[in-house]
Amino acid sequence: EAGVTQxxxxxxxxxxxxxxxxxxxxxxxxxxxxxRRVMGKEIKFLLHxxxxxxxxxxxxxxxxxxxxxxxxxxxxxxxxxxxxxDSGVYFCASSPGLAGVWSxxxxxxxxxxxxxx
Amino acid sequence: xxxxxxxxxxxxxxxxxDVTLDCVYETRDTTYYLFWYKQxxxxxxxxxxxxxxxxxxxxxxxxxxxNFQKSTSSFNFTITASQVVDSxxxxxxxxxxxGSSGSARQLTFGSGTQLTVLP
Numbered sequence: 001e002a003g004v005t006q007x008x009x010x011x012x013x014x015x016x017x018x019x020x021x022x023x024x025x026x027x028x029x030x031x032x033x034x035x036r037r038v039m040g041k042e043i044k045f046l047l048h049x050x051x052x053x054x055x056x057x058x059x060x061x062x063x064x065x066x067x068x069x070x071x072x073x074x075x076x077x078x079x080x081x082x083x084x085x086d087s088g089v090y091f092c093a094s095s096p097g098l099a100g101v102w103s104x105x106x107x108x109x110x111x112x113x114x115x116x117x
Numbered sequence: 118x119x120x121x122x123x124x125x126x127x128x129x130x131x132x133x134x135d136v137t138l139d140c141v142y143e144t145r146d147t148t149y150y151l152f153w154y155k156q157x158x159x160x161x162x163x164x165x166x167x168x169x170x171x172x173x174x175x176x177x178x179x180x181x182x183x184n185f186q187k188s189t190s191s192f193n194f195t196i197t198a199s200q201v202v203d204s205x206x207x208x209x210x211x212x213x214x215x216g217s218s219g220s221a222r223q224l225t226f227g228s229g230t231q232l233t234v235l236p
Binding site: 044059091108109 | 160164167210225227228
């Protein structure tokens with residue numbers, strides 16, 4: 001079974017540009033989460049999808065960040081316009097649920113390292 | 118508010134030594150879940166273990182063992198006879214109880230402990 005995949009693995013952009021990160025969860029997982037780790041600090045929660053709906057977006061830092069989950073499958077996280085402080089590693093995770101299989105474990109992807117110069 | 122503290126930023130041991138990674142947490146919830154994840158140099162976060170707040174039994178899995186003590190709000194992780202392949206960043210995390218929708222709550226992470234096992 002394929003794990004959580006993220007694309008790209010690394011992105012370098014200039015301040016003011018737009019970047020879109022993609023996450024493909026484990027097939028059949030209804031829950032999808034975005035986290036980020038900035039400058040070696042804690043990994044911080046950004047938002048949580050249940051299928052295509054946003055369950056919790058309390059961690060989104062500001063309106064420059066837009067997340068979508070098309071048809072309850074893959075998700076994208078767009079940063080527009082990017083600022084220097086957005087640099088960090090963005091992780092995506094997924095877990096099952098709503099289908100009779102409740103799981104507390106979240107399975108993480110390898111992350112996308114975003115560098116804003 | 119939830120908080121997880123991993124006071125050890127970096128630990129270095131020689132192969133075959135035992136090593137304990139500390140994790141202290143804060144939460145107002147009576148039901149919660151604790152996790153350990155491993156982040157090897159390749160970057161992905163690998164799930165290691167989950168413990169429920171109502172189950173204080175220690176757990177052993179091969180060379181790994183976990184000591185959960187509610188009285189001290191700690192969930193420590195011990196690697197016995199460490200190996201070079203154990204070198205990684207280890208994260209402790211906490212989440213609230215399962216939501217009514219059946220979905221797991223967000224994880225609150227500690228800052229991680231970089232473990233280096235020298236040959």
